[in-house]
Amino acid sequence: MKVAALAGGVGGARLAAGLEDSLQIGGGELSVVVNTADDFDLWGLRICPDLDTVMYTLAGLENPDTGWGLAGETFATLEMLASYGEDPWFLLGDRDLATHLLRAERLWGGAALTEVTADLARRLGLRSQLLPMSDEPVGTVIHTPEGPLEFQEYFVRRGQRDAVLAVEFRGIGEARPTAAVREAVSGAEAVVLCPSNPLVSLGPILALPGMRELLSEASAPKVAVSPIVGGRALKGPADRMLYSLGHEVSATGVARIYGGLVDGMVIDRADRDERPAIEDLGMEVLATDAVMHGPPDRARLAEEVLGFAATLGRAEGGRG
Ligand code: FO1
Numbered sequence: 001m002k003v004a005a006l007a008g009g010v011g012g013a014r015l016a017a018g019l020e021d022s023l024q025i026g027g028g029e030l031s032v033v034v035n036t037a038d039d040f041d042l043w044g045l046r047i048c049p050d051l052d053t054v055m056y057t058l059a060g061l062e063n064p065d066t067g068w069g070l071a072g073e074t075f076a077t078l079e080m081l082a083s084y085g086e087d088p089w090f091l092l093g094d095r096d097l098a099t100h101l102l103r104a105e106r107l108w109g110g111a112a113l114t115e116v117t118a119d120l121a122r123r124l125g126l127r128s129q130l131l132p133m134s135d136e137p138v139g140t141v142i143h144t145p146e147g148p149l150e151f152q153e154y155f156v157r158r159g160q161r162d163a164v165l166a167v168e169f170r171g172i173g174e175a176r177p178t179a180a181v182r183e184a185v186s187g188a189e190a191v192v193l194c195p196s197n198p199l200v201s202l203g204p205i206l207a208l209p210g211m212r213e214l215l216s217e218a219s220a221p222k223v224a225v226s227p228i229v230g231g232r233a234l235k236g237p238a239d240r241m242l243y244s245l246g247h248e249v250s251a252t253g254v255a256r257i258y259g260g261l262v263d264g265m266v267i268d269r270a271d272r273d274e275r276p277a278i279e280d281l282g283m284e285v286l287a288t289d290a291v292m293h294g295p296p297d298r299a300r301l302a303e304e305v306l307g308f309a310a311t312l313g314r315a316e317g318g319r320g
Contacts, residue, residue, distance in 0.1 A: 001028040004188035008035045008201020009050045010067030010235055011227055012194035013057035018298030020128050030128040031184035037140040037169055037204035038151050045100040046107055051117055052099055059124040070095050089157045114178050133205045136175035140200055141168040160237040164244040169204045177208050185218050190309035193224035197238040198257045215261055221312035222262040223305055226251040229268040252277045263312045266290055266305055284312055
């Protein structure tokens, strides 16, 4: 079975790892399309946090406590940068820096992000395809009462404390899904929208010109997993962002954002009362344990998501 997963950072990476494990049993193939609108430049390096989070997780190298960065990381380089008077606000570990050095060398030499990412992923032994959503740069800007903030400035440096007035994806009009993304989505037998922030993680992927059409034209059943459980985000500021931007902070609120795009929503049992509201949006609902506490949960949830997608494919009688 060929599966395309759309993912942002930690939540997306964890479900992608579960999908990879469950697909391995039947010889399936996974392509993970990853948000690149959190990417930014620091000390001459191109940092791609979501790509790296997914890459390290699929390679089994991730820091299990944070979900991002590498396990057993050290920060001697940052300490030296601090000795030079630099502000070490973004925790780039010594080993993580190797990724940024190799990426920067290839990018500054003219290679496309897709090519560089495939090379890094191959060298770390990834079994799945790791696909940046686009090769053109897109930058999320968070508009706040303090003014516009670059995404990592809002997220890491200022600890997500600012009210969010609007979200802008700079450069999105000129960006396009890559050929590899188009192929992965149109050739998939199931498309999974991972439990990532619907506004700033999957939002940029879905905002790429042509992406929604690509998804609607794909014959595969499309299933989204809610990152909101019991009115709270599983990780990060998604709940506060949804609220600030006038969305309902619930699985139903997430389903409304994906309305017309997905055939099924996977929600947590805690939110099972929302089933009728989500079904009213024209989606099937699977209520299960949607919180991933560790690797066994990832594989179990992935199995359930793929099983659910298969029933949708059958119910629709091979949609085209
Ligand atoms: N997140 C933080 O909250 N603080 C950090 O210092 C930080 C450093 C970092 C370094 C490399 C990397 O790949 C990710 C890192 N992240 C950090 C995570 C990242 O900022 C966010 O998880 C995503 O951008 C949101 O999806």
